[in-house]
Amino acid sequence: MKYNALKGMEDILPPDVFVWQRVEALAREVFGLYGFQEIRLPIVEATEIFVRSIGEVTDIVEKEMYTFRDKGDRSVTLRPEGTASAVRCFVEHSLHTMPSPQKFFYTGPMFRYERPQKGRFRQFYQIGVEAFGAAQASLDAEIIIMLQNFLDRAGLEGLNFEINSIGCPECRPGYRDALLGFFSDRLPDLCPDCQRRYETNPLRIQDCKVQGCITLRQGAPVVPDHLCEECRTHFDELLSRLAFMKVPHTLNPNLVRGLDYYTRTTFEVTSEHLGAQKAVAAGGRYDRLVREFGGPDTPAIGFAVGMERLVTLLKEKTAPELHGPKVFIVALGKEAEMEGARIAEELRAGGLRVEPGYDGASLKSQLRRADRIGAEYALIIGENELRVQKVQWKALKKGEQGEVGINEISRFMGIRK
Ligand code: HAM
Numbered sequence: 384m385k386y387n388a389l390k391g392m393e394d395i396l397p398p399d400v401f402v403w404q405r406v407e408a409l410a411r412e413v414f415g416l417y418g419f420q421e422i423r424l425p426i427v428e429a430t431e432i433f434v435r436s437i438g439e440v441t442d443i444v445e446k447e448m449y450t451f452r453d454k455g456d457r458s459v460t461l462r463p464e465g466t467a468s469a470v471r472c473f474v475e476h477s478l479h480t481m482p483s484p485q486k487f488f489y490t491g492p493m494f495r496y497e498r499p500q501k502g503r504f505r506q507f508y509q510i511g512v513e514a515f516g517a518a519q520a521s522l523d524a525e526i527i528i529m530l531q532n533f534l535d536r537a538g539l540e541g542l543n544f545e546i547n548s549i550g551c552p553e554c555r556p557g558y559r560d561a562l563l564g565f566f567s568d569r570l571p572d573l574c575p576d577c578q579r580r581y582e583t584n585p586l587r588i589q590d591c592k593v594q595g596c597i598t599l600r601q602g603a604p605v606v607p608d609h610l611c612e613e614c615r616t617h618f619d620e621l622l623s624r625l626a627f628m629k630v631p632h633t634l635n636p637n638l639v640r641g642l643d644y645y646t647r648t649t650f651e652v653t654s655e656h657l658g659a660q661k662a663v664a665a666g667g668r669y670d671r672l673v674r675e676f677g678g679p680d681t682p683a684i685g686f687a688v689g690m691e692r693l694v695t696l697l698k699e700k701t702a703p704e705l706h707g708p709k710v711f712i713v714a715l716g717k718e719a720e721m722e723g724a725r726i727a728e729e730l731r732a733g734g735l736r737v738e739p740g741y742d743g744a745s746l747k748s749q750l751r752r753a754d755r756i757g758a759e760y761a762l763i764i765g766e767n768e769l770r771v772q773k774v775q776w777k778a779l780k781k782g783e784q785g786e787v788g789i790n791e792i793s794r795f796m797g798i799r800k
Contacts, residue, residue, distance in 0.1 A: 391505030398703035424468040430458040436467040438643025440584035447495040461494035474678035483516025502660030513685035520620035547638035548618040558609035605636035644669040664688040707757025708736040713749040715765040733798030
C-alpha cells in the first residue's frame with residue numbers, strides 16, 4: 384500500500400527546510416528587537432472562537448474550516464489563523480494586568496479547506512505577531528516598519544505595502560448604507576453568495592473573488608471616504624508617521640480583508656512574483672476583539688506572514704543547497720569502525736558535524752558516499768592505521784591528502800582544547 388500526503392498538505396524537506404529555519408530564526412531576532420515574545424498556542428480550539436472573531440459570513444467560516452466533533456462531542460476546529468487564539472489566550476490568562484503594550488509572536492501551521500493552487504495550501508504556516516494594549520497610530524507605524532524590516536532582511540525585494548483604514552463600528556453604518564445604495568440596482572447580477580452578503584454583511588462583497596462581482600463593484604464607495612473623525616485622525620497620523628520614516632507604501636482604499644474583526648488600519652504586502660495568491664503578509668487593527676471575548680477594552684494590532692509564499696520568493700532568488708558534514712569517517716573492519724565511532728564523538732564534542740560510513744562497505748564505495756554528501760574531509764582508518772595510531776585524511780574538495788596521528792586529529796581539524 385502506498386500513501387500520499389493529503390491534497391494541499393506538503394512535506395518540507397532539506398534543503399528547503401534550511402530556508403524555513405533561517406527565516407524563523409530571523410523572525411525571532413527581528414521581532415525580539417521590537418520587544419515581541421514567543422507564545423505557543425494550541426492548534427485546535429473550540430469552533431466558537433473562530434466563528435465569533437473571524438465572522439459567520441466570511442469565506443473562512445462558511446467554507447474553509449476543518450471542523451469536527453471530538454470524542455467528547457464538542458465542536459472543535461483546526462485553527463485557520465492565529466489571532467483568535469491569541470486573543471482567547473490574552474483574555475484567559477488576564478494578560479492585560481501586565482504592563483502594556485504586550486507584544487507576542489507565534490509560528491505554526493494553520494488549516495483552511497481552500498482549493499489548493501500555487502501558493503495556496505490547506506495546511507500552511509504563518510509567523511504572526513499580535514500587540515495588545517496601545518491604540519496609538521505610532522504602534523501601527525512601528526509594526527508596519529518591523530514587518531518591512533523583517534522582509535527586507537530576509538532578502539525580499541520589489542514588495543508592495545498596501546495600506547487602508549476600514550473604520551470602526553461608528554463609521555460602519557454610514558459606509559454600509561452607501562454600499563447598500565450602490566449595489567441595490569446591481570443586486571440581481573451579483574453572485575448568489577454576494578446576494579446573501581448584501582443582506583448579512585455587505586462589506587464582504589468588496590472581498591468577493593468572483594470576476595462578475597469584481598467588475599460590478601467598480602466605482603463602489605470606499606471606506607476611507609466614510610471614516611468618522613477619530614478614525615480619520617488615526618489614519619492621517621499613521622500616514623504622516625510612515626512619510627516621516629520614509630516607509631514606501633501604497634494607499635489601497637479597496638483593501639477590506641477577509642476577516643471581520645478588523646477596525647481602522649489594515650495592510651497587505653504583495654509581490655507580483657507570486658501569481659494569483661500574491662499576499663506574502665497581511666494584518667491590521669482589531670480594537671474590539673478582546674472586549675468581545677470577555678476581556679477589558681484593549682486595542683490590538685498584528686499581522687501574519689505566509690511562510691510558503693515567503694520561502695517561494697526566497698528560493699527564486701537563491702536555490703537552497705544541501706550542506707555536507709565537515710568529516711566523513713571511512714572505517715575498514717570492525718575494530719577500525721569502533722575507533723572511528725570514538726573519533727566521531729571526539730570531533731562532535733568539538734562542534735564538528737561528522738558522518739561515519741555505517742555499512743562496512745569497501746573503501747571505494749565509502750569514499751564515493753563521502754563525496755556525494757559533500758563532506759569536506761574523509762578520514763580513513765584501517766587495520767594498518769590502527770596499528771601505527773595514524774589515520775589518512777583526504778580533503779575531498781581541494782584534492783589534497785596526508786596522514787595525521789590519531790591523538791592529533793582534533794587539533795588538525797582546528798578544534799582548540
Ligand atoms: P490572512 O490574510 O488570512 O490573515 O493570512 C495572512 C497570510 O497567510 C496571507 O497573507 C498569506 O501569505 C498566508 N495565507 C493565508 N491563507 C493561505 C493559504 N491557504 N495557503 C498559503 N498561505 C496562506 C490572518 O490570518 C490574520 N490572522 C493576520 C493577522 C494577525 N491580523 C492581525 N493579526
